[in-house]
């Protein structure tokens with residue numbers, strides 16, 4: 001399995017690769033810039049060179065690295081200024097990813113605020129189409145993240161993501177990330193073996209597993225259907241160990257990068273513990289391959 005963590009880029013993007021060695025990461029997610037700022041510092045040639053050098057010396061393949069976009073971006077914001085800034089920032093995220101050789105650009109679909117959900121989804125799709133056109137020299141993929149459905153956020157039902165995908169012209173550049181904490185908070189009960197199977201089946205029926213490109217593996221501090229997004233260490237929250245055990249044995253997902261986004265301290269010992277737990281769930285037959 002391709003397992004890793006969302007990892008800090010403090011000190012330079014290549015530092016995330018170095019930090020990943022602490023917990024034996026074979027997948028990775030990063031912010032390519034400060035996630036609370038609209039405009040990032042430009043990627044200098046030196047930074048980019050250091051990045052590729054670090055990747056080449058690590059066990060992580062570029063295909064298993066994702067960028068999480070800035071939290072400020074809301075592609076369907078009813079506020080004209082935020083709407084415009086979001087569009088520009090999303091293009092910038094694509095360009096930065098392309099420069100770093102990263103294909104997967106994970107993003108939250110958006111928050112409808114005072115728009116009705118249907119038109120919010122149409123606007124998101126339209127913005128994605130515009131961005132893809134403007135970045136047609138890039139091979140990056142816009143990866144829609146499943147959300148917990150907090151507030152007016154779009155994407156807490158698989159149907160909403162399917163609706164957006166349907167309206168995106170370039171199907172090769174659109175994909176989905178399953179966040180286990182988010183789907184559970186949104187109401188998908190993955191706590192049992194049958195619940196896990198039914199949820200994946202439902203995802204396949206509504207969206208299609210061919211669109212699944214990334215997993216965020218997080219337990220949830222909050223209960224099923226709470227629509228509140230609070231990550232917990234794996235097996236220690238309201239979800240428990242079962243779906244993580246199932247995922248580690250699910251060969252359909254052996255090539256899909258999976259990253260944890262759980263709380264951590266500076267020495268990253270929590271990441272070590274969470275990833276050791278996941279690795280202990282991998283059946284010997286899968287490990288041998």
Ligand SMILES: [Zn+2]
Pocket residue numbers: 145179216261
């Ligand atoms: Zn996530």
Ligand SMILES: [Zn+2]
Pocket residue numbers: 179181182229230231
């Ligand atoms: Zn979350």
